[in-house]
Amino acid sequence: MARGRPVDDETRERVREAIRAGDPRNTIARKFGLSGSTVSSIAKRAGLSFDRSAVAAATKARSVDLAAGRTRLAEKMLAASEDMLDRIDDPYLVFSFGGKENAYNEHTLASAPVDVRRNVITTAGIVFDKLTRIVEKDNGGLEQAVGVLDQIADGFKAAAEKYRSETVDEPVGD
Template identity: 70%
Template sequence: MNDQTRALARSLFVSGLSRNEIARQLDLDPATITRWAKAAGLEFDRSATEAAVKAHTIDLAAARIRLAEKMLSASETMLDQIDDEYLVYNFGGKDNTYEEHTLTSAPVEVKRSIVVTAGITFDKLTRIVEKDNGGLEQAVGVLDQIADGFKAAAEKYRSETPSEPE
């Protein structure tokens, strides 16, 4: 930076512009402005950046909670319906027909998939709770409900799965 550019940078700094805005107006790299400010004994006000970072962090935490609630709701719905009637269907044949049949409950593979999905949800929610130390009591309550749901689903699954001959 020459003397004229430094003087212009100082006047832009005094007027309250950010480092990036000064760099844009002077067509310089922001790192150049940072080095100049440090050499000139000047510091940029970073409170707006700090507030933006805090707001973004809060927004991300809220998004994680919203996603966790959706995952929990979907898993609970699947667990609630695990023993409901189950529609199987098929398209095909030379006439491209549609055939369907309603089973009294879902096949074992489908039930296993539901339990695995709920387990993944449980794992993900546990990790979210570990990262978010706010609302811990509420989160523990939710996890207790999920654990009770797993226990009930496992008991139903065990009672319906035929044991292997010895």
């Protein structure tokens, strides 16, 4: 680096030409063995500035890509959560391996046990919370997001009503 040393007129002119050509500041600094601040100072004295439109466009494109990624992830989370809630009342297979022979045993229950049902509903609640946060971060597609959240809320309501009716009907053991 040439810090502290004066920059000769020929180098200053070549730096100005590189700035006019649209080269990035740090690339110019490396090319001429100068600090970034020296290149900025030469540009300022010459009334030149660095074109940041490419950086701004790249930043905007990255933001769009991240928003699209959040939307894809939200859709996957929603689909998995809905699938679990939809299958909560389906027959439920329980199994084990055991004994001296390590035998496989299975039994099909009418529906998932209470602890599994609780886990499904808890998972769906977490998904709901995460989707809400994603929607809060993303200002675009608000109507679509509200529709998704309404669907989730309806699913929770139906699952909760079904869960309540089943727990009320269950006999209490002695």
